[in-house]
Amino acid sequence: MTLGENGAVDPDQPDQPEQQPATSTYRFATPIVVRVVGGLVVALAVLVVLAAVVVALAGWSVVVLAVVLAVGLLTVVGVAGWLRRGLAVVRLDAEGYVVRGVRGAGVTRARWADVVEAAAAHRAGTPVLELRLREGGTTTVPVAVLDADRDAFANDVRGRLRARG
Numbered sequence: 001m002t003l004g005e006n007g008a009v010d011p012d013q014p015d016q017p018e019q020q021p022a023t024s025t026y027r028f029a030t031p032i033v034v035r036v037v038g039g040l041v042v043a044l045a046v047l048v049v050l051a052a053v054v055v056a057l058a059g060w061s062v063v064v065l066a067v068v069l070a071v072g073l074l075t076v077v078g079v080a081g082w083l084r085r086g087l088a089v090v091r092l093d094a095e096g097y098v099v100r101g102v103r104g105a106g107v108t109r110a111r112w113a114d115v116v117e118a119a120a121a122h123r124a125g126t127p128v129l130e131l132r133l134r135e136g137g138t139t140t141v142p143v144a145v146l147d148a149d150r151d152a153f154a155n156d157v158r159g160r161l162r163a164r165g
Helices: 032-058 062-086 150-162
Strands: 023-026 090-093 096-099 110-111 115-123 127-135 140-141
Touching: 032 062, 062 090, 096 140, 115 140, 115 150, 127 150
Parallel strands: none
Antiparallel strands: 023 090, 090 096, 096 110, 115 127, 127 140
């Protein structure tokens, strides 16, 4: 990730002019969605086996098992769609940013006016963008979880830091 010298964002660094949308949203990368959905499929399989045992022991109709399977499949498909298209992991706008669904992100919401510095770093071997705040807090965004180019994300943050005035 190229954020400037020593990994820090330099708001005064000349760059080609960037046109930014009013709001940028970054969603989970496909491998993250696949990992979560895979876990849900395994959980559904366990649930269906347990339901089959209960249906067999209680002498219930197989319709009960079919309902459990259908509701489970609809849930998996719904969660997959929500993760892929609905949940914005990082949302940037003219006022600030919001980070959701990331463990260990630190401060999950702040105004650009409160950001002192943005820097590329590595945490536990994972490349991250770290936003350091005036009050001493930080926001850490592991860029590998985003469905976006690392440099494009960093440039978007850089542009918003420049635009804050």
